[in-house]
Amino acid sequence: MASNLNVTELDFDQIKQNLKNYLKTQSEFNDYNFEGSGLSTLLDVLAYNTHYNAMAAHFSLNEAFLDSAQIRGNVVTRAKLLGYVPRSILAPRAKVNIVIDVTSEVGTLTDNLTMNRGTKLSTTVAQQQYQYVTLQTQTASLVVNTSVTPNTKTYTFENVDIAQGYYKSLKYRVDNDIENQKFQLSDNDADTSTLRVRVQENEESTAFDIYTRFETLLGVDSTSKVYYLQENSAEYYEIYFGDGVTGRKPNNNNIVTLDYVYTEGVESNGANAFTMSDSVGGFGDSTVTTVTASGGGAEQETAESIRFNAPLTFTSQNRAVTSDDYRSIIQREFTNIASISCWGGEDNDPPDYGKAYISIKPILAETLTQAEKDDITGTILKGKSVVSITPIIVDPNYTYLELDVFFKYNPNLTDRTSVELTSVVRDTISDYNFNNLNKFDGVFRHSQLTTLIDAADPAIQNSTVRPYMFMNITPSTTEGSNNFSLKFTSAFYKSGASTDFILASTAFKLAYSGTIDHYFGDIPVAASVNRQVIIYKIVDGKNVTVVNDAGLIDPDKGTITLNNFTGYDTNNIRVTITPNSLDLAPKRDQLIAIDALRVNITPSVDTISVSGSTGTINYNTPSRLR
Amino acid sequence: MASSPTILSDRSIIGDLKKARVTSRVKGWRDLDLSLTLHPIRKDIMPLKDDNAIKNSVKNLLISNFYERPFSRDVGANLRALLFEPADSITKIALKDNIRRVIRKYEPRVVLRGIQINYQDDSNAYNITVIFKIKEFDTNESVEIVLRRLR
Numbered sequence: 001m002a003s004n005l006n007v008t009e010l011d012f013d014q015i016k017q018n019l020k021n022y023l024k025t026q027s028e029f030n031d032y033n034f035e036g037s038g039l040s041t042l043l044d045v046l047a048y049n050t051h052y053n054a055m056a057a058h059f060s061l062n063e064a065f066l067d068s069a070q071i072r073g074n075v076v077t078r079a080k081l082l083g084y085v086p087r088s089i090l091a092p093r094a095k096v097n098i099v100i101d102v103t104s105e106v107g108t109l110t111d112n113l114t115m116n117r118g119t120k121l122s123t124t125v126a127q128q129q130y131q132y133v134t135l136q137t138q139t140a141s142l143v144v145n146t147s148v149t150p151n152t153k154t155y156t157f158e159n160v161d162i163a164q165g166y167y168k169s170l171k172y173r174v175d176n177d178i179e180n181q182k183f184q185l186s187d188n189d190a191d192t193s194t195l196r197v198r199v200q201e202n203e204e205s206t207a208f209d210i211y212t213r214f215e216t217l218l219g220v221d222s223t224s225k226v227y228y229l230q231e232n233s234a235e236y237y238e239i240y241f242g243d244g245v246t247g248r249k250p251n252n253n254n255i256v257t258l259d260y261v262y263t264e265g266v267e268s269n270g271a272n273a274f275t276m277s278d279s280v281g282g283f284g285d286s287t288v289t290t291v292t293a294s295g296g297g298a299e300q301e302t303a304e305s306i307r308f309n310a311p312l313t314f315t316s317q318n319r320a321v322t323s324d325d326y327r328s329i330i331q332r333e334f335t336n337i338a339s340i341s342c343w344g345g346e347d348n349d350p351p352d353y354g355k356a357y358i359s360i361k362p363i364l365a366e367t368l369t370q371a372e373k374d375d376i377t378g379t380i381l382k383g384k385s386v387v388s389i390t391p392i393i394v395d396p397n398y399t400y401l402e403l404d405v406f407f408k409y410n411p412n413l414t415d416r417t418s419v420e421l422t423s424v425v426r427d428t429i430s431d432y433n434f435n436n437l438n439k440f441d442g443v444f445r446h447s448q449l450t451t452l453i454d455a456a457d458p459a460i461q462n463s464t465v466r467p468y469m470f471m472n473i474t475p476s477t478t479e480g481s482n483n484f485s486l487k488f489t490s491a492f493y494k495s496g497a498s499t500d501f502i503l504a505s506t507a508f509k510l511a512y513s514g515t516i517d518h519y520f521g522d523i524p525v526a527a528s529v530n531r532q533v534i535i536y537k538i539v540d541g542k543n544v545t546v547v548n549d550a551g552l553i554d555p556d557k558g559t560i561t562l563n564n565f566t567g568y569d570t571n572n573i574r575v576t577i578t579p580n581s582l583d584l585a586p587k588r589d590q591l592i593a594i595d596a597l598r599v600n601i602t603p604s605v606d607t608i609s610v611s612g613s614t615g616t617i618n619y620n621t622p623s624r625l626r
Numbered sequence: 627m628a629s630s631p632t633i634l635s636d637r638s639i640i641g642d643l644k645k646a647r648v649t650s651r652v653k654g655w656r657d658l659d660l661s662l663t664l665h666p667i668r669k670d671i672m673p674l675k676d677d678n679a680i681k682n683s684v685k686n687l688l689i690s691n692f693y694e695r696p697f698s699r700d701v702g703a704n705l706r707a708l709l710f711e712p713a714d715s716i717t718k719i720a721l722k723d724n725i726r727r728v729i730r731k732y733e734p735r736v737v738l739r740g741i742q743i744n745y746q747d748d749s750n751a752y753n754i755t756v757i758f759k760i761k762e763f764d765t766n767e768s769v770e771i772v773l774r775r776l777r
Binding site for chain 2: 037048
């Protein structure tokens with residue numbers, strides 16, 4: 001029998017039982033065991049109260065730690081202690097050229113036309129209309145084209161950055177009587193990367209000081225015009241200024257103007273046709289051409305993502321030192337990334353000391369635009385990378401795969417025809433390509449693919465996949481300027497002294513022989529695993545070598561050099577090579593992708609499955625090589 | 627030497643051990659009165675005792691509804707749930723079932739003797755009388771409740 005009240009329990013029932021145990025030690029009341037009694041009601045209240053307090057203590061303690069906090073505001077506050085500002089929603093951005101046609105205007109036209117930040121455009125994605133706005137104020141000159149009659153007059157704004165959303169401008173008055181005055185953005189879907197902070201002396205003054213976002217303490221003093229950005233507990237972003245020591249402190253009655261774009265985020269990614277909604281300088285006849293389709297829109301960073309990223313960022317201290325630092329910094333601040341690979345120059349081939357290599361596969365395109373590369377090296381990595389280390393962005397190097405697929409099927413186990421089965425297998429391969437390849441860590445695992453093909457339909461008994469690697473080259477028609485160095489992901493098949501080709505190509509024409517089709521082939525080099533590239537044509541069904549020395553194949557390194565030929569035209573030539581292994585793994589900037597057009601599928605009936613041992617006579621198996 | 631007085635106790639068997647006598651004390655019940663009325667002189671709350679305590683407990687069960695007690699959703703007769711049912715025999719059976727269930731489950735000190743339900747047409751109310759026997763005292767008691775909507 002408990003003589004003291006036990007206080008270790010946290011659950012309602014256990015707390016109530018403890019109270020009952022305590023009541024057993026007295027004789028004043030003894031009806032506590034019956035649910036109908038008044039005493040039981042009192043115990044309910046006491047136990048509920050204790051339980052409630054225990055839960056409140058439990059919750060509040062959870063909210064005190066980054067790992068266990070559930071309320072976003074608290075996760076953000078814990079992350080703030082690590083110096084981490086969660087990424088806001090990002091508006092999809094596009095780049096367009098805008099031509100204002102003023103040919104039909106009468107009267108004097110100014111030499112320059114200005115288009116303000118916030119000028120509206122519109123686009124439609126999936127039958128839904130979206131508004132875009134310009135991000136910069138831009139000026140264009142009047143161009144009069146006198147070569148046509150009547151003369152055309154246009155203003156052309158080139159490479160205008162536009163972002164999806166609505167432009168908003170807020171004004172606040174600085175009141176230094178308020179300690180730590182904060183200026184809140186009134187939309188929780190504001191894209192903070194579009195935020196512009198300007199301070200003017202008073203309402204009448206026309207001059208603005210532009211403040212930039214605080215990134216690093218380095219060089220920040222009492223006159224630095226920086227603002228600090230944070231997300232508050234109400235999930236709105238707010239800014240505040242320096243205290244006069246670390247960053248300039250605005251004076252009383254200064255006017256702070258915040259302008260930004262608030263957006264619907266990812267929804268209009270991919271938009272590529274825009275029209276003007278606003279007129280520019282009163283001129284409404286406009287043509288918009290898309291330079292870069294819309295992309296990069298992203299949702300606001302989730303609480304789980306903050307939980308994951310905040311300690312990582314703290315670990316790297318916002319410094320790009322290791323290759324993983326580069327990866328995490330770029331991934332945090334640049335969204336148009338489907339896959340990213342970073343490696344040090346010492347790991348490059350050939351080694352290139354003092355460089356950090358970055359390769360990015362964007363979400364929509366195959367390579368980044370120059371502007372995006374400049375943004376990464378110039379803005380995102382600037383001030384973060386180690387002195388004397390230069391970041392280099394290289395385009396991903398695609399090795400495409402051509403697949404020969406053979407499968408045997410038992411027609412008694414399916415309603416599908418061989419054509420339908422072929423289609424199922426093609427879809428399976430396409431899914432495999434989408435889910436597993438096209439990224440820097442996407443390995444072509446042969447057995448995984450054959451397993452998927454075998455499982456694609458119960459009728460499929462077994463399958464064989466022969467992968468070949470290929471790249472496309474564009475020959476030059478200028479003599480002596482064709483010098484290709486192709487680097488594939490994997491080593492090539494070593495055929496020894498065999499005269500069978502491991503290299504193949506599509507037909508192409510040589511400058512001096514006109515319309516005759518030529519092909520690449522290869523011959524062994526004595527006492528070496530390397531093979532020499534030849535160019536041949538087919539005469540009367542026989543190969544006739546035209547160029548005996550058109551390059552070199554190094555099977556170990558996986559490289560092919562092609563030279564000593566001149567193209568008749570600049571049509572692409574597809575160069576196909578047999579890999580040494582059935583599994584193919586990318587390195588550094590390499591990406592592997594299956595070319596859906598080059599998947600050759602050959603179904604055949606499995607005669608043994610159908611008719612047992614009598615089927616063995618006609619049972620054929622595919623060769624390992626072509 | 628005078629013989630020692632016989633002490634009636636549930637713990638002691640005294641006297642001649644060959645002539646054992648087993649006695650028992652009628653156990654008293656004491657419960658908190660939730661009306662918390664003060665004793666006029668002692669200025670302390672007055673506990674409910676014995677049959678009053680048990681009657682009070684039965685009454686409390688009858689007026690309790692499901693989900694009223696924290697973490698014990700099915701304590702109570704849940705009679706309010708039947709208030710808006712048609713005033714017919716089926717509802718009466720349901721009322722009786724509910725009362726029977728709650729008393730059997732949560733009040734082991736009594737045996738249910740009968741339930742009388744009268745429908746008051748004029749006031750739109752049920753008059754419910756629950757008659758039960760308190761096992762320990764072997765007395766018949768009854769609790770009467772009026773079930774009506776507030777307005």
